[in-house]
Amino acid sequence: MHAAVVRSFSAPPRYGTFPAPVASGDREVLVDVLAAGLHPRVRSAANGSHYTSDGTLPMVPGVDAVGRTPSGELLYFVADDGASGTMAEQAVVDRRRAVTLPPGTDPAAVAAAMNPGMSSWIALRRRVAFRPGGSVLVLGATGNAGQLAVQIAKHLGAARVVGAGRDPDRLDLLKTLGADDVVRLGTDEPDALARAAADVDVVIDYLWGRPAEQAMRALMTARADRAKALSWVQIGAVAGGDITLPSALLRAGNLTVLGSGQGSVTAAGIVAELPSLAAEITAGTFAVDAVPMPLAQVERAWSVPTAPGQRIVLTP
Missing domain, CATH: 3.40.50.720 (NAD(P)-binding Rossmann-like Domain)
Known part of the structure; x- marks a missing residue:
């Protein structure tokens, strides 16, 4: 599959090919990624500075995304610990770390605001x-x-x-x-x-x-x-x-x-809060200014300036 690939912590990710992930078990499903937010958390993982980084390269960055299942279900999900990142054409979703989004939801807005x-x-x-x-x-x-x-x-x-x-x-x-x-x-x-x-x-x-x-x-x-x-x-x-x-x-x-962050709150505690926040974002409760960019332009996206309140979202 095509993905943003980090091969050096001193350089931005580049658009390239990466082995497609494979779903295993009843709780996992392979989705087509529709939108993945370029968050500071993603940047710190991509340059190796985040406290959870284990230094393994190459890697696909991305901690969350909106994706569509083979049956057409729209999901917001948080990538499983140790799983390949979400800035790719496909990702594996653990259903326990996902929430179903209603039809008509703007994937870019949810991907921009949830993290x-x-x-x-x-x-x-x-x-x-x-x-x-x-x-x-x-x-x-x-x-x-x-x-x-x-x-x-x-x-x-x-x-x-x-x-x-x-x-x-x-x-x-x-x-x-x-x-x-x-x-x-x-x-x-x-x-x-x-x-x-x-x-x-x-x-x-x-x-x-x-x-x-x-x-x-x-x-x-x-x-x-x-x-x-x-x-x-x-x-x-x-x-x-x-x-x-x-x-x-x-x-x-x-x-x-x-x-407050990974470790101080359990994964179950974080997942429990996903539905309520996702509902408010999809309802338009908060002002969200998503800036979609093609995944193929990931190198440019890494350095492009944004206006106050904007968040870049990569769309495969």
């Missing part, structure tokens, strides 16, 4: 005891996942959502997506963060590194009630993989730092 949307959806539904009426700060809200996190937090009942990021144009966009306030990182923080988000209940953090250090200090210092719980959910590390965490912040306030 980035799952990061905050899982965090707020599985990792913290978030309740309607709570408040959320999205750190790194100007990225694709961050923009969806703003919308998802509102959808799940947040009374107040603050978005923080660097890009002023994308910050303006957040206001149309439900953000009650925005803070531009690198210019008007940490004081602005303290004013806007000192008493939030949850931080969804896609940045880590220096921005997280500064934000954590600002919020914990400015909280009116330091005994009020603050759950800091670490999801991405765009700004760096490490931070310096002063012990005083943990002693002087009710701060809980935890992660």
Whole structure:
């Protein structure tokens, strides 16, 4: 079959041939892939930097996709651990890691939104005891996942959502997506963060590194009630993989730092959330801007610039 093939971690995938996967067992089915999202998670696997990478080459990247079964059923699925990736003409689906999509669903929209949307959806539904009426700060809200996190937090009942990021144009966009306030990182923080988000209940953090250090200090210092719980959910590390965490912040306030990702949530827990999020995406609840590109142009897709909110989707 044709696929995007990674033969070196120092170069983008190239369009080529790769052995077609074979379904085995009653729970597996071979599907024709219709759309696979080019997510940051996919990029990190393709360059060998993701923490789950085992260094095996060649490989087909892609962690999820929308595909059609031989009987015509439309599925969104998450690739099984250790299985060949989804950026190919065909993929094997474990029915336990898939959800049926209704007729008329836009495969590109689902492929674009499910992976980035799952990061905050899982965090707020599985990792913290978030309740309607709570408040959320999205750190790194100007990225694709961050923009969806703003919308998802509102959808799940947040009374107040603050978005923080660097890009002023994308910050303006957040206001149309439900953000009650925005803070531009690198210019008007940490004081602005303290004013806007000192008493939030949850931080969804896609940045880590220096921005997280500064934000954590600002919020914990400015909280009116330091005994009020603050759950800091670490999801991405765009700004760096490490931070310096002063012990005083943990002693002087009710701060809980935890992660959300592969390993901190079971595969069964992730799969259990697929139907509800897929239903909201297919219903048009969230703004999704998919940019379909042919799989044959995968090298170009790896470097093509995108506008705020867009996500490239490869279509075999």
